[in-house]
Amino acid sequence: MKIHCQFLLSTFLLTCANMVHAADPSGSIEQGKQLFMKNSCYTCHGTLGQGGERNAGPKIAPNPFPFVAFEMQLRQPRGVMPRYPVQFVSDQDLADIYSYVASIPAGPNASTIALLNRF
Numbered sequence: 001m002k003i004h005c006q007f008l009l010s011t012f013l014l015t016c017a018n019m020v021h022a023a024d025p026s027g028s029i030e031q032g033k034q035l036f037m038k039n040s041c042y043t044c045h046g047t048l049g050q051g052g053e054r055n056a057g058p059k060i061a062p063n064p065f066p067f068v069a070f071e072m073q074l075r076q077p078r079g080v081m082p083r084y085p086v087q088f089v090s091d092q093d094l095a096d097i098y099s100y101v102a103s104i105p106a107g108p109n110a111s112t113i114a115l116l117n118r119f
C-alpha cells in the first residue's frame with residue numbers, strides 16, 4: 001500500500017513538472033513578431049497586443065496568461081476568434097508567437113504623459 005501511494009505521488013509530481021515545463025516554451029521573439037503579423041493577430045489584437053478597436057479582440061499584452069491557456073485559445077478558441085490548427089501554425093510557431101507577446105513591455109503610466117495631464 002505504501003509503495004502504491006509513493007508511485008501515485010511520484011506520477012503526480014512528474015505530471016506537475018511536465019506542466020511547468022510546458023508553461024515555458026523556448027521561442028524566438030523576433031520570429032514571433034513576424035508570425036504575429038503574418039497570421040493577422042495584429043488586426044484584432046493590435047500590433048502590441050493592446051486590444052483592437054470596437055472590441056475586435058481583447059488586450060493580450062503585457063503579461064499574457066500562461067502558455068497552456070494561450071495554446072488552448074489558439075487551437076480551440078472559446079468564442080469567435082479564428083482557429084489556428086497545427087497545419088498552419090506549428091508548435092514552434094506558437095512558442096515563437098508566445099515569446100513575442102510575453103516580451104511586450106507595459107506602456108508608461110498615464111500620469112507620466114504630459115499631454116494627458118493638461119487640464
Ligand code: HEC
Pocket residue numbers: 036039040041042043044045055056057058059060064070073074077078079080081082084097
Ligand atoms: C478576427 C479577429 C482575431 C484574430 C485574427 C485573432 N484573434 Fe485572438 N481573439 C479574438 C477574440 C474575439 C477573442 C476573445 C475570445 C474568443 O472570441 O475566442 C480572442 C482571444 C484571444 C486570446 C485570449 C485573450 C483573453 O483575455 O481572453 C489570446 C491569447 C489570443 N486571442 C491570441 C491571438 C493570437 C496569438 C492570434 C494570431 C495567431 C489571434 N489571437 C488572432 C479575435 C482574434
